[in-house]
Amino acid sequence: MYSDKVMEHFNNPRNVGEIENPDAVGEVGNPVCGDIMKLFLKIEDNIITDIKFKTFGCGAAVATSSMVTELAQGKDLESALEITNETVAEALDGLPSQKMHCSNLAAEALQEAIEDYRSAGDDTEESENQKGQETKKTVEAK
């Protein structure tokens, strides 16, 4: 059912975990439909310097999460925003058609994280210098 690339990412997912004091967090999906993805980003000078994920979901959900972290790592925010669900699916050599909609949400999680990082930009910059755990702003999407 899945491409070798999907299975490879599913078996050895890249960048699993959480980032302490992330600069942005994006979360999409819900437990009702069976897929939840949470992305954690570290952003410095407009560049994604670190990215990690946690995912509850099927093989496609895990593989797309893993792939999006690879694609976004090191990118500036503008380029990262150009990553779409289709880009992710293509990078995985395709997904079964029934998975395209339900389990291919990783790029949306990335976009949510970046947009919310930007809309909360002012606060984040203020705390940027303080580096304290409490003062660091976490942006969480709905």
Added chain:
Amino acid sequence: MDEKSIYFDHAATTPVAPEVKEEMDPYFDKYFGNPSSLYSLAMDSSRAVTRAREKVADFLGADNEREIIFTSGGTESDNLAVKGTAMALKDKGKHIITSEIEHHAVLHTCQYLEDNLDFEVTYLPVDDEGFVDPQDLKKAIRPDTVLITIMMANNEIGTIQPIAKLGQIAHSNDIIFHTDAVQSVAKVPVDVDDLNVDLLSLSAHKFNGPKGIGALYVRQGTKLLPQMQGGAQEKKRRAGTENVPGIVGLRAALELNEKKERQEDIQRIIYLRDKIINKIEDNIDASILNGPRGDKRLPGNVNFCFRYIEGESMLLNLDMKGIAASSGSACTSGSLEPSHVLLALGRSHEVAHGSLRVSLNHSNTEKEVDYFLEELPKIVDKLRDMSPLYEG
């Protein structure tokens, strides 16, 4: 042991046993005649069909082999039973009672009758172990109820319903009673008189017979409108040239399952089932058993929900370890909804997505079970580490 191929999905289907295959073999080419023809070649085929019909009748405790209709399997038997009786009795009433946890072969057939032929259907709820309450059935009966259809054993969670009791309620109200016994035949005793049923579905591929062959028991005197129009086969109740090799295979599979060793081996399957259930409960936290314990549960059925993780991911991981199992998650059902059976038990969507079913049969060994019990906790841990719902 070949760790690369452990088959734990016998509720989905089983391999054709070698002795069954051997008995079927000559009916593909040597005795290929059409049972309806007159020459002696056809006699071999028609004799084989008659012998099989007698065997099925005998196995089910039916009075007469005329009460057996061969079909293409469980789905067709369920369709014929439900549509056939509903349509035959539609002038008497248009109300059907079933349960929320039926196989789709019954559930979607009932929905079809609702959507297209103006029937009304009551879907009885089940308790948290999957049992229909006989009191609920009594209360649901109306003057226009013409059919009650409740499965004998559930394919996902293994719950064995109190069919004899439910059938008695149906009969004391003069209502036709059908049961889908596809998962029960050859696993637990199935006798149409003990069970008080008028119609009973079975399917050969669930007990080491071939796919695409099944039967419907129809108690003498039960009105049934044929659902397949054509020739006069099966006493005009199911048109179409008989699947002779399949019918022979069904007969041979029943005979195989009647053997004493095989009957006795069911105790071993129950032991393996309970070992899996107990070890999982001991070793994996936040695991929830679906279905009952003990003799109200199918011998080979194990079904758990593991919180915080999703079923398909579990299956893919098990597959990498050479273990074939199944799940009721949305991803494996081909829809966006997790199993309707688990939801009917009261499981939340999130929990229902994390289900795993293991179904054992005679070919499974304790070694296989032990290997599975060794690998499963590692898989659950790995997926939980990855899950945003799990707080270590």
